[in-house]
Amino acid sequence: MDTSFTNSRESLERANRVPESHWHGLTRAQKFRSLELEGFVVIPDLLSEELVEEIREETSRVPTTAVDYSEHQRYFSDVQWTDSPHATSVIALPATVEFLEELLGDELICTSCTYAESRPGHPGISFHTDAQPYGNKTSGVLTSSPCLVRVLYYLDDLTPECSPFKVIPRSHVSLHSDANPYNRYLRHDDELMVTCRAGSAVIINQKVFHGNFPNYSDRLRRMLAIAYRPTWRGPIDDVRSATRRRWPVYLRPSENISGVSTRGTSISICRTARTTWRSMPRAFRLGAGADSGDEGMERRDSSSGFRRTWPRTE
Ligand SMILES: O=C(O)CCC(=O)C(=O)O
Ligand SMILES: [Fe+2]
Numbered sequence: 001m002d003t004s005f006t007n008s009r010e011s012l013e014r015a016n017r018v019p020e021s022h023w024h025g026l027t028r029a030q031k032f033r034s035l036e037l038e039g040f041v042v043i044p045d046l047l048s049e050e051l052v053e054e055i056r057e058e059t060s061r062v063p064t065t066a067v068d069y070s071e072h073q074r075y076f077s078d079v080q081w082t083d084s085p086h087a088t089s090v091i092a093l094p095a096t097v098e099f100l101e102e103l104l105g106d107e108l109i110c111t112s113c114t115y116a117e118s119r120p121g122h123p124g125i126s127f128h129t130d131a132q133p134y135g136n137k138t139s140g141v142l143t144s145s146p147c148l149v150r151v152l153y154y155l156d157d158l159t160p161e162c163s164p165f166k167v168i169p170r171s172h173v174s175l176h177s178d179a180n181p182y183n184r185y186l187r188h189d190d191e192l193m194v195t196c197r198a199g200s201a202v203i204i205n206q207k208v209f210h211g212n213f214p215n216y217s218d219r220l221r222r223m224l225a226i227a228y229r230p231t232w233r234g235p236i237d238d239v240r241s242a243t244r245r246r247w248p249v250y251l252r253p254s255e256n257i258s259g260v261s262t263r264g265t266s267i268s269i270c271r272t273a274r275t276t277w278r279s280m281p282r283a284f285r286l287g288a289g290a291d292s293g294d295e296g297m298e299r300r301d302s303s304s305g306f307r308r309t310w311p312r313t314e
Helices: 009-013 028-038 047-057 085-092 094-104 273-278
Strands: 040-043 065-067 070-076 107-119 125-127 149-154 165-166 192-194 201-205 208-210 221-230 251-253 267-269 296-302 307-309
Touching: 028 040, 028 070, 028 094, 028 201, 040 094, 085 094, 085 107, 085 221, 094 107, 094 149, 094 201, 094 221, 165 201, 221 307
Parallel strands: none
Antiparallel strands: 040 201, 065 070, 070 107, 107 221, 107 267, 125 208, 149 201, 149 221, 165 192, 165 208, 251 267, 296 307
């Protein structure tokens, strides 16, 4: 029985990789299809280099906490309550908000804004889902909405050695008990390795099994993760509205949520967010346009040597 809890360096070379060029030039419909059917999509170059640099600077000041399994994987929740205007502005990033509003057909509620650091020596995050089934309270009531997407903005280049993202496409639609959201896996025959440049984002359905590979590089790998749900699909319990906080002009506490809970707050993005955002300094704006080109890709099944194409064409 293989009881290793990290992916070996050699195994990374055999990983099924999605060529970065695949994500450039996808139409919006193809992006929706990827997110809905495969459970994830990569949107390249959403944040400009200047904005990424500002966010790195702001998040270098937040007090991260290590996870129980490694000193090298660290988190800080609720970035929006710190003095981090650039990082907070990303919650209302027009390109993402427009994309998600169309995807979900509703106004958005932001349910979390988290910073994560995978330092050199990080062993990787095993496959898991961010979905918390009804009744589970370990991650707080906000993760209990049955319809949640997370936008994982990468602040450093993801390369095979520097904790690339990993995902099991379509795992979010499985009805099998293997897809029990409490399961964890180190590897899976259908897993994909996803690399991308700093400033790009991976958007996931919270139910898809995903994680990251180890950081065998000598550099930091940082991420700003922002979760959203459509307004109508609330969590299982009331959420406290954060009325006594100071709010940036483009955000406001959610008005449709009342009552008290022990944890968390929700944030609505004002209808005017996009115009306000556009009048912000240049550094806040989108990065340069992405290259186009929609190349197919090949993947190698590491166990059999059998080559398949991805994405699937059926
Ligand atoms: O670091 C990543 O790419 C994924 C992180 C993740 O899965 C999480 O924080 O829940
Ligand atoms: Fe996750």
